[in-house]
Amino acid sequence: MSKLKLIIIREYLAKVRNKSFVVMTFLSPILMVGMIVLIAYLTKLNDNEKRIITVLNESDYFSNSFYASESLSYIEFKNLSFEEAKDSTLAMGTYGLLYIPKRDDLEATANSTFLYTKESPVSLVLQRLDNIFQNRLRQSRLQQLGVTAKDFANIEQDFELSTATFEGQKNIKGINEIKAGIGGAFGYLIMMFIIIYGGFVMRSVIEEKTSRIIEVIISSVKPFQLMLGKIIGTSLAGITQFAIWILSASILLFVSLWILDMEMDTIPTNSMLTTTTFTNMTNAQPEVSDLELYTAEFLKIPWVLLVCSFLVYFVLGYLIYSSIYAAIGAAVDNETDTQQFIFPIILPLMLAIYVGFFSVFSNPHGPIAVGFSLFPLTSPIVMLMRLPGGLGEGGVPIWQLLVSITLLIITFLGIVWFAAKIYRVGILMYGKKPTYRELYKWLNY
Amino acid sequence: MNHILVAENVSKNFGRHTALSNISLKIPENCIYGLLGPNGAGKTTLIRIINQITHPDSGRVFLNGEPLAPHHIATIGYLPEERGLYKSMKVGEQALYLAQLKGLSKTEAKKRLYYWFDRLEIGNWWNKKIQELSKGMAQKIQFIVTVLHEPKLLIFDEPFSGFDPINANKIKDEILELKKKGTSIIFSTHRMESVEELCEYIALLHKSEKILDGKLSEIKNAYKNHTYAVGLQLNENGASLLEDLKAKFAINESTFNDDEKQLDLTLRLPNEDTSAVLNYLSSKANVNHFQEMIPSANDIFIQTVNSKSQ
Numbered sequence: 001m002s003k004l005k006l007i008i009i010r011e012y013l014a015k016v017r018n019k020s021f022v023v024m025t026f027l028s029p030i031l032m033v034g035m036i037v038l039i040a041y042l043t044k045l046n047d048n049e050k051r052i053i054t055v056l057n058e059s060d061y062f063s064n065s066f067y068a069s070e071s072l073s074y075i076e077f078k079n080l081s082f083e084e085a086k087d088s089t090l091a092m093g094t095y096g097l098l099y100i101p102k103r104d105d106l107e108a109t110a111n112s113t114f115l116y117t118k119e120s121p122v123s124l125v126l127q128r129l130d131n132i133f134q135n136r137l138r139q140s141r142l143q144q145l146g147v148t149a150k151d152f153a154n155i156e157q158d159f160e161l162s163t164a165t166f167e168g169q170k171n172i173k174g175i176n177e178i179k180a181g182i183g184g185a186f187g188y189l190i191m192m193f194i195i196i197y198g199g200f201v202m203r204s205v206i207e208e209k210t211s212r213i214i215e216v217i218i219s220s221v222k223p224f225q226l227m228l229g230k231i232i233g234t235s236l237a238g239i240t241q242f243a244i245w246i247l248s249a250s251i252l253l254f255v256s257l258w259i260l261d262m263e264m265d266t267i268p269t270n271s272m273l274t275t276t277t278f279t280n281m282t283n284a285q286p287e288v289s290d291l292e293l294y295t296a297e298f299l300k301i302p303w304v305l306l307v308c309s310f311l312v313y314f315v316l317g318y319l320i321y322s323s324i325y326a327a328i329g330a331a332v333d334n335e336t337d338t339q340q341f342i343f344p345i346i347l348p349l350m351l352a353i354y355v356g357f358f359s360v361f362s363n364p365h366g367p368i369a370v371g372f373s374l375f376p377l378t379s380p381i382v383m384l385m386r387l388p389g390g391l392g393e394g395g396v397p398i399w400q401l402l403v404s405i406t407l408l409i410i411t412f413l414g415i416v417w418f419a420a421k422i423y424r425v426g427i428l429m430y431g432k433k434p435t436y437r438e439l440y441k442w443l444n445y
Numbered sequence: 446m447n448h449i450l451v452a453e454n455v456s457k458n459f460g461r462h463t464a465l466s467n468i469s470l471k472i473p474e475n476c477i478y479g480l481l482g483p484n485g486a487g488k489t490t491l492i493r494i495i496n497q498i499t500h501p502d503s504g505r506v507f508l509n510g511e512p513l514a515p516h517h518i519a520t521i522g523y524l525p526e527e528r529g530l531y532k533s534m535k536v537g538e539q540a541l542y543l544a545q546l547k548g549l550s551k552t553e554a555k556k557r558l559y560y561w562f563d564r565l566e567i568g569n570w571w572n573k574k575i576q577e578l579s580k581g582m583a584q585k586i587q588f589i590v591t592v593l594h595e596p597k598l599l600i601f602d603e604p605f606s607g608f609d610p611i612n613a614n615k616i617k618d619e620i621l622e623l624k625k626k627g628t629s630i631i632f633s634t635h636r637m638e639s640v641e642e643l644c645e646y647i648a649l650l651h652k653s654e655k656i657l658d659g660k661l662s663e664i665k666n667a668y669k670n671h672t673y674a675v676g677l678q679l680n681e682n683g684a685s686l687l688e689d690l691k692a693k694f695a696i697n698e699s700t701f702n703d704d705e706k707q708l709d710l711t712l713r714l715p716n717e718d719t720s721a722v723l724n725y726l727s728s729k730a731n732v733n734h735f736q737e738m739i740p741s742a743n744d745i746f747i748q749t750v751n752s753k754s755q
Binding site: 014220 | 515527590
């Protein structure tokens, strides 16, 4: 059996048999699902809360403006003074008191209206009340211009611009975000994997150093073999863990949602409901043709390309970062010394994620997005976020993908050479506080 | 004479620091070769070069007449000074892993491990983790792992550290046994009494240079200065006899024990004519002992290193 294979097997078993690893593997899905269920449950609770606003209307306006909605209803006080209304509101324990004083005209009335609440009001309530006033004011101004209330009701019209490409294909709203979201999920997966398992590689190297077994081993194998075997073995353990997570999490999620009698789609729709204001409560359900469009668009995402490039970027990106982690582990004597080196590694990863979520979402082919998808330390994440838009026309130009991968491969070779050198020297160094200058010297050993 | 290892003009620098400068060594087959020197002399660097852990900047190393190559790793066994084992790995598994890295098959490694475990009385440790063992026990495992693949050349760096005297003795016997079976052994240590006991050849490194090497007995002969230790049993006071002796011979030091009437002295005989001295002495007193003082390895070590340092 080849030595590399032996090392990979040992590293894999050492990781997989580790107690904390086992605990993490089986506890995380439970925690994750627990969290999702909790959030879903809380959102449901939140949504059920019905707030009541008392209204003291002394003016001649707004008499028919307050309609109860699913989560907000109104009680109108009649013939009470402001103080009495306040006391009654407090006594009734309703959410707040809306006081509309008597003024000469509508504008003045609106301007002197106040909402009194115990604590600062939630945005949902404010938004609805604002809407009522805005609507009423708009209506009144239009009336002054000669538009009747009936006409005004007819004017109200939701509108959304339909867009299409020059080929005549109808575009649908939000598909760019969805695409970027899918790419983002891949990119995020890579980042998490690098941070978690890169750290494992580093700790494993430190362990070999502190237990002083390293010299025994490298009298049998080349340091590079050991480093490579360690990286591969650890990542295989990581893939095992991820597979278990995804599998058990989906089973658990399904089971627990079933038990809680919640339909799968309550989770996304909840959040949509809360932002919908009652003026445009008009049916927001996409039409059947739209649904078909979404499906078509979804199927049009180049899955084969995406999965293939995910594999390429994942393997190269992970190897680059984990060999740096291995070099760091070799350079230090204990984990506390690693901090100064870890930060510069995490930085490009974080940058990639932020750039991805801000720049790529808004414009997948803007200069920032292109730049970061070519730069080797960020390209595994950023390019994957751009790729769901397709390759070639309308998507990522082919040359960009090629340049990005070429740069990544060159960097990969350079970094691995560099890391292997640091590693080779570092594993036999004890008691030296590594500085960047010291590391530079090691390159010449 | 065949040489298991020949180093020719080996030099190694770490940055501006010179670890080895122009070292040449010839290590004969089937002997125990002591590699001595103060801390930082370059012993570990030389050993690491032999193990191909580091590579020399210049110079060549031959193993069994062939230039050092990767496949030689399987023919060398190395017990480093900085040694340890995976703490959370089981003894048997770990030993198997390390043996397989040296090129043994799993079944063969298992067979030999059982033999050695039996030999060194490590019966039921197979499934124990290293962290559950005492330091001495772990050292035994470490020793077994080093010799398991039956290397032609064994390199021990401070092999006895971590052993109690009984087990140290056991390990010493095992080393001698391995030598008897034809293994060549390089032995690096600060413990001079074990050098005296085990080594036939030594090399002394100091500040990255080789300052002395050769057969230990020859080196000792070269370093002896014809001094003899003498013990005399007298009947009367020794003062007059001492005066007498001082006039005739070069007496270095002397002590006289009044109660026992015992006179101990050392004297130098540049011409090595011992019979005349003995004749004279036995005519004057009872000779308890008369022995040539041969410098110990320790004396030679300290003397050479100090003379070089000045």
